[in-house]
Amino acid sequence: MAEKIDLMDTRILNLLQQDASLGIKEIAAQIGLSPSPTHERIKRLKREGIIEKYVALVNREKTGKQLLVxxxxxxxxxxxxTLQQFEEAIIRFKEVLEVMCxxxxxxxxxxxxxxxxxxYHTFVMTHLSSIPNISNLSSNFVLKEIKRETALEL
Known part of the structure; x- marks a missing residue:
């Protein structure tokens, strides 16, 4: 059973969501704890699956990935x-960043x-069309991202 997230955990999580590259000493200084208990809290948050992983957010447009669909x-x-077959097939494609049922x-x-x-046409014709049991596919091209946030409000 996971422990309840307290105010100190929330502060740690908020800091890491804003900048996952922060070190233990930096986090500890900002939350008012010493490094050792801060490190233990972060280890527990990882162990309990509250922190899943650390990532770098990459600007897709600056890497040439201009189209979001x-x-x-x-x-x-x-x-x-059939649901499992679709899910197993779709997660293999590098173009697909997220899949939601x-x-x-x-x-x-x-x-x-x-x-x-x-x-995108190539992706649909070569990858999506290779998955059996699809009856309908609808594509919505994103013209402008108004808000792009990954941090959960805690």
Missing amino acids: LCTVTLKQQSVE IAGSHDYLLKVVVNDVND
Whole structure:
């Protein structure tokens, strides 16, 4: 059973969400604890799965990935087996950054990043079309990202 997250844990998590490269001493100084208990708290947060991993946020446009597509997928059948088959297939594609199983008129929402429309067409024709049981695919091209945040409010 996971321990309850207290105010000190929240402060640590907020700092790490803003800058995961902070060292133990920097975090400790900002929250008013010594390094040793700060380090123990961070280890516990990792052990309990509250901190999943540390990442660097990369500006996709500066790396040539100009096109962000939100793609909805509807399957012909929604059995446990067909859902698992789709999920196992879709996570293999490097263009797909996120896959969400959703409720409503579609089964999945995909976040896809590619260089341009031609690359997206290639992705659809070579990768998505290779997955069986897809009945409908709808692509929404993002014109402008208004808010892009990864930090959870704690």
